[in-house]
Amino acid sequence: MSSNLSVLKEKHPGQVRAILNILIESPYFYRKDNEELFMFLRRSQQEFREFYREWFGWDLIMDVKCARVYKDAWFNQAVKPADRLLFRLGRRDECIAFMLLLEYFEKLLDENAMTVEDPHNPRFVFGDLLEYQRQRFAELLPNETEKFTAEYLRKNVLHPLMPRLIKYRFLEELPRPPGFQVARDQYIYEALPALYHYNTGGLVEGLGAIVTDGEPDVGDEADNDMETEDNREQE
Secondary structure, three states: HHHHHHHHHHHHHHHOOOOOHHHOOOOEOOOOOHHHHHHHHHOOOHHHHHEEEEEEEOOOEEEEOEEEEOOOOOOOOOOOHOOOOOOOOOOOHHHHHHHHHHHHHHHHHHOOOOOOOOOOOOEEEEEHHHHHHHHHHHHHHHHHOOOOOOHHHHHHHHHHHHHHHHOOEEEEEEOOOOOOOOOOOOEEEEHHHHHHHOOOOHEEEEEEEHHHOOOOOHHHHHHHOOOOOOOOOOO
């Protein structure tokens, strides 16, 4: 263990052990998960950053709401890329939908004059996201407008994608009022701080290439495209 983290561990063994585990138990560690531990990590991030870099070659990335560790190389070559435990998008329409979610996230930030420094995260109604996606799919794929109806996007693109976005902590579905029937389009989601960690400008530049390539089962290539520079995922 790096000498600086060893010294810190002598003074605060419980906190150091907990944080080392938390950072590899899920893709993102949010301040709201455990504010006390998050603030301890923030105050001591240099010691943790040195440890992860020295022993694992990983980067610790942190802002005021979110921390994560990122590895840029895989060592067990016997595990094929398709079998790695990563957030993975397999088809063109899913890749486009994820990029459009990032666009929509930035739109929410602009409309509400919000930044990562704000204590609250943007929230949206599913129906509003669906309509935004419908409009943008029509703009990006004008020759397929008849295909990309709201019902098609709801059933074939967003319905399978949303649970994965929740699992990997990009979004959180807010509880619905007990005893009330709420239509699917009225479900409310919170956009979580992981979305700030994606370089939307770089992703949008790649959007044209994905649109032009037709409808391949892009699998690993799509995932790798989204794992460059600031577009990083670690589990």
